[in-house]
Amino acid sequence: MRNLYIDFDGVILDTINTTYKMLAELGIDHKDEEKTKEFYASLDWKKVLEETPIINDGINCIHKILESNKFNVAILTHVNSLDEAVQKVKYIRKYLEDITVIPVPKAISKTKMVRSKDAILIDDYSGNLREWESEGGIGVRFSLKLNGKGFRVIDKLDQILDMDYETVK
Ligand SMILES: [Mg+2]
Incomplete structure (x- = not known):
């Protein structure tokens, strides 16, 4: 097999959409690697998964x-x-x-x-x-x-x- x-x-x-929306609400550009990395590292994933x-x-x-x-x-x-x-x-x-x-x-x-x-x-x-x-x-x-x-x-x-x-x- x-x-x-x-x-x-x-x-x-569809977590990409959920998290990009959250980034936009926080005013973070997803091309800003440093801030995006911080955002993802501290994200409440339980909530994200429930909402997506x-x-x-x-x-x-x-x-x-x-x-x-x-x-x-x-x-x-x-x-x-x-x-x-x-x-x-x-x-x-x-x-x-x-x-x-x-x-x-x-x-x-x-x-x-x-x-x-x-x-x-x-x-x-x-x-x-x-x-x-x-x-x-x-x-x-x-x-x-x-x-x-x-x-x-x-x-x-x-x-x-x-x-x-x-x-x-
Ligand atoms: Mg993927």
Whole structure:
């Protein structure tokens, strides 16, 4: 079975929108790295996760992917603080009892936490996908606008079940 890693922010939950709105309310430009880093490090993630909608039926799609037995599925998510890791694991456990969750410290590449060779990563951030493919993995961009930025692209997680990778690599 092929390993399939699924990003969390911007793929399962629309936390990017929630946190960008909060940044705007605080008058912080998200391009200001220092202030943005501080903001994310001190964020109340429990509250953020409670307030943020699921993207395109993502949780049900993951159930469907698990039931297909086509992949070893894990959630691979960057975190800025321990609280973020704790709250994300708690959140995911409410919906998915039997899935591996791997929090990755923001300063470390996802490719350094798991073996990317021949594994699939679904991520909305093309920088992560570029790193993933440079380490021999298969990148799939999640984009509601279906903008692949050079990668295979999906806008709903269960579309991964209809993709044919063997012919691609
Ligand atoms: Mg993301």
